[in-house]
Amino acid sequence: SQQGEEDPQALSIQEGENATMNCSYKTSINNLQWYRQNSGRGLVHLILIRSNEREKHSGRLRVTLDTSKKSSSLLITASRAADTASYFCATAFNYGQNFVFGPGTRLSVLP
Amino acid sequence: DVKVTQSSRYLVKRTGEKVFLECVQDMDHENMFWYRQDPGLGLRLIYFSYDVKMKEKGDIPEGYSVSREKKERFSLILESASTNQTSMYLCATISSPGELFFGEGSRLTVL
Numbered sequence: 631s632q633q634g635e636e637d638p639q640a641l642s643i644q645e646g647e648n649a650t651m652n653c654s655y656k657t658s659i660n661n662l663q664w665y666r667q668n669s670g671r672g673l674v675h676l677i678l679i680r681s682n683e684r685e686k687h688s689g690r691l692r693v694t695l696d697t698s699k700k701s702s703s704l705l706i707t708a709s710r711a712a713d714t715a716s717y718f719c720a721t722a723f724n725y726g727q728n729f730v731f732g733p734g735t736r737l738s739v740l741p
Numbered sequence: 742d743v744k745v746t747q748s749s750r751y752l753v754k755r756t757g758e759k760v761f762l763e764c765v766q767d768m769d770h771e772n773m774f775w776y777r778q779d780p781g782l783g784l785r786l787i788y789f790s791y792d793v794k795m796k797e798k799g800d801i802p803e804g805y806s807v808s809r810e811k812k813e814r815f816s817l818i819l820e821s822a823s824t825n826q827t828s829m830y831l832c833a834t835i836s837s838p839g840e841l842f843f844g845e846g847s848r849l850t851v852l
Contacts, residue, residue: 661839663839670848671846672831672846673784673833673843675842678840720784731783731784732783733783
């Protein structure tokens with residue numbers, strides 16, 4: 631299976647703390663993307679990192695990519711209760727037209 | 742902003758019924774996707790389409806068909822619904838940089 635895997639499956643932290651989620655995958659990729667999903671809603675794109683990039687920032691988000699280890703991490707700094715959601719990594723291949731999603735990490739940020 | 746609209750947020754159908762899930766996008770994107778989301782399994786691709794009247798099977802096409810008569814509309818059809826098709830269905834389109842834009846999802850329950 632080409633499916634990616636997020637780690638941990640669930641994470642509970644206090645507001646203001648940092649949250650780190652990891653993603654591993656199995657095949658060569660064009661890019662890797664992180665998405666957020668609030669309960670019962672669609673997925674929202676957060677950030678895309680290309681296979682030739684190692685780190686990318688967007689606001690309170692920091693993503694790293696290690697293609698030698700086939701892994702990525704998403705760091706959310708200074709978390710807020712509104713960050714409570716499920717987070718998914720998606721690996722893109724076949725010129726970025728096909729995607730494989732992991733099962734997600736459920737993040738709970740407690741006020 | 743890209744808008745992907747799924748016609749029904751919640752549906753309840755009986756076994757054997759024919760089910761239509763409609764998806765419309767307003768950004769003139771070529772590619773559209775139908776995913777199914779189940780707990781612990783992430784998103785799995787059912788069908789995708791690169792152009793009008795064009796369709797390709799994804800990872801789990803059995804029991805489903807699709808229709809793309811117009812560029813903006815991509816429909817998922819369950820010819821004879823079964824209880825194992827109870828799930829969250831997500832439609833998506835893809836932008837030029839390769840980011841997926843999702844609708845809000847259609848939660849289908851088959852009794």
